[in-house]
Amino acid sequence: xxxLKAIERILLIIVFMTVFTGCDKEPEILDxxxxxxxxxxxxxxxxxxxxxxxxxxxxxxxxASRPVFIAVHGYSASTFEWEEFRTWSAGSPDYAISLVLMGxxxxxxxxxxxxxxxxxxxxxxxxxxxxxAAGYTNLNFLASSTSCTLIIDLLNASYFSDKVxxxxxxxxDPIIIPSSKILSLVPVIGPILGxxxxxxxxxxxxxxxxxxxxxxxxxxxxxxxxxxxxxxxGIELPPNCKLKVYKSINDPTxxxxxxxxxxxxxxxxxxxxxxxxxxxxxxHVFTRLSLRPNLKVMDHENQENSFNDFLxxxx
Amino acid sequence: MRLKKKYFLIFIVFSTMFYNSVCAQDSxxxxxxxxxxxxxxxxxNGVSIQYSNKNVKPDNLYFGFSxxxxxxxxxxxxxxxxxxxxxxxxxxxxxxxxxxxxxxRLNLGYFMxxxxxxxxxxxxxxxxxxxxxxxxxxxxxxPLKIMITLGYNVITGDGEQGAGTxxxxxxxxxxxxxxxxx
Numbered sequence: 001x002x003x004l005k006a007i008e009r010i011l012l013i014i015v016f017m018t019v020f021t022g023c024d025k026e027p028e029i030l031d032x033x034x035x036x037x038x039x040x041x042x043x044x045x046x047x048x049x050x051x052x053x054x055x056x057x058x059x060x061x062x063x064a065s066r067p068v069f070i071a072v073h074g075y076s077a078s079t080f081e082w083e084e085f086r087t088w089s090a091g092s093p094d095y096a097i098s099l100v101l102m103g104x105x106x107x108x109x110x111x112x113x114x115x116x117x118x119x120x121x122x123x124x125x126x127x128x129x130x131x132x133a134a135g136y137t138n139l140n141f142l143a144s145s146t147s148c149t150l151i152i153d154l155l156n157a158s159y160f161s162d163k164v165x166x167x168x169x170x171x172x173d174p175i176i177i178p179s180s181k182i183l184s185l186v187p188v189i190g191p192i193l194g195x196x197x198x199x200x201x202x203x204x205x206x207x208x209x210x211x212x213x214x215x216x217x218x219x220x221x222x223x224x225x226x227x228x229x230x231x232x233x234g235i236e237l238p239p240n241c242k243l244k245v246y247k248s249i250n251d252p253t254x255x256x257x258x259x260x261x262x263x264x265x266x267x268x269x270x271x272x273x274x275x276x277x278x279x280x281x282x283x284h285v286f287t288r289l290s291l292r293p294n295l296k297v298m299d300h301e302n303q304e305n306s307f308n309d310f311l312x313x314x315x
Numbered sequence: 316m317r318l319k320k321k322y323f324l325i326f327i328v329f330s331t332m333f334y335n336s337v338c339a340q341d342s343x344x345x346x347x348x349x350x351x352x353x354x355x356x357x358x359x360n361g362v363s364i365q366y367s368n369k370n371v372k373p374d375n376l377y378f379g380f381s382x383x384x385x386x387x388x389x390x391x392x393x394x395x396x397x398x399x400x401x402x403x404x405x406x407x408x409x410x411x412x413x414x415x416x417x418x419x420r421l422n423l424g425y426f427m428x429x430x431x432x433x434x435x436x437x438x439x440x441x442x443x444x445x446x447x448x449x450x451x452x453x454x455x456x457x458p459l460k461i462m463i464t465l466g467y468n469v470i471t472g473d474g475e476q477g478a479g480t481x482x483x484x485x486x487x488x489x490x491x492x493x494x495x496x497x
Contacts, residue, residue: 179474181483184355188484225355232393249437250475256438257396257472257479260430264394278434282475 027195027211029109032202034078035210041078041106043099050079052098053130064135067095067167067314072124074145074175074285075220076198078106080207081144081288088307094315100127102147104216105209113213117223121150125159132164140168140314144285145254146220148174148245149227152266156230161238168313169243172306173285175254176228176261178220186221190214203291231265242268242313244275246286246306253284279306342369343377345460347491351383354484357395358388363489365406369497374411379404381422383487396480398428400444408452420448420464426481442478445469448487458493 029035043050073081079099086097103123104115143151148171195213237243247259259276266274279286279302286302289295349363365379381402389395402424409417424444450464465486472479
């Protein structure tokens with residue numbers, strides 16, 4: 001009886017600590033953070049500078065058949081994540097880029113906190129629909145991290161099958177298994193945590209949310225679990241759609257084993273394998289180098305090689 | 316079929332009577348089926364063998380071995396990663412005379428995942444496993460024992476080292492039968 005009483009007392013203490021420490025966890029948001037009310041993604045005020053459907057809603061037949069990259073960023077990020085690719089492209093007439101901001105992102109901490117992963121995904125779907133409605137026929141996805149997971153969910157739903165099928169889907173550092181296994185405990189300890197900090201530099205704080213509310217971590221966890229199970233059941237690409245994964249072999253955010261799960265779970269419509277390139281990098285989203293300290297020659301080579309590889313596929 | 320059921324019941328009753336008729340200071344050999352769920356990841360199932368010697372804290376201190384695998388769980392007929400745990404267990408079962416018995420256990424072992432393709436060879440797919448467990452046993456005082464524990468893998472992957480699908484928290488149930496008690 002003595003042992004059971006002791007266990008009961010320990011459990012009561014744990015419950016009390018959980019309730020006590022879980023209350024009222026709001027972060028200190030500074031003006032210079034994306035999380036605040038003063039800095040937000042510029043695509044919100046000037047969509048015509050980011051979204052092709054706004055900048056060219058009535059393409060000529062030639063423009064409509066030109067390759068379009070629908071470029072989407074990852075969790076907590078913004079359109080900044082693909083700005084370097086746009087800068088590198090230097091206004092090339094051979095293809096166009098549409099930079100999509102995910103729902104709930106690039107705005108405020110509260111907007112981020114209240115958005116679900118379906119909200120994140122909606123922006124991708126909306127831009128895709130606008131481009132199809134405008135007459136674009138050569139659509140390609142360029143996705144990093146969590147946006148890859150969102151697109152896999154669309155593939156699982158056969159979303160593109162009766163529409164304009166994306167010709168190429170290019171995934172940079174997709175996430176199915178997080179590197180931090182603590183994320184798997186968020187459903188249990190989330191209310192205690194309240195939020196976690198992203199570990200950004202002050203400069204990065206302008207383009208990535210500094211704080212990740214436990215509500216968003218829960219959403220991320222739900223998305224990853226949902227898509228992992230979809231891959232376990234098997235997903236077939238639509239006809240004439242090619243997919244390639246570029247994955248850093250060391251990644252502090254998206255565990256490299258994510259590439260294994262995608263390779264096993266995703267097949268072409270002729271039951272063939274997708275393409276995988278394991279990249280000798282220790283960066284998450286190795287295509288974004290801006291604002292990173294201590295870059296190596298290899299990092300620049302990886303970025304250059306991947307950008308050229310994107311073009312070699314669509315042109 | 317009715318006859319088979321009758322003989323099975325007779326076997327159970329006599330096993331239980333015999334099981335309880337021998338001396339309390341006995342050696343035990345329990346063999347069972349282990350069903351394990353990693354929180355937010357796979358079902359990994361297998362077998363467990365636990366032994367307690369009459370000369371060394373009988374029916375308190377148990378040594379054993381467990382094998383669990385996703386091949387017998389989530390990876391069966393699916394694209395989940397095939398991965399295996401080989402675990403040496405050291406356990407202490409409290410409250411010897413009671414039906415509901417708390418237990419603590421320490422596992423030490425080896426984890427191995429099969430990534431199948433050569434272009435994944437650079438990824439770490441093995442790991443040392445160290446995992447404490449704590450939970451309860453329903454000791455029916457027959458050959459049947461039912462155990463449920465919560466466990467925590469101290470070593471997990473982090474994207475830069477370690478195996479990516481070695482997750483921290485798991486729950487397991489073992490249903491065992493005493494093959495030997497003497």
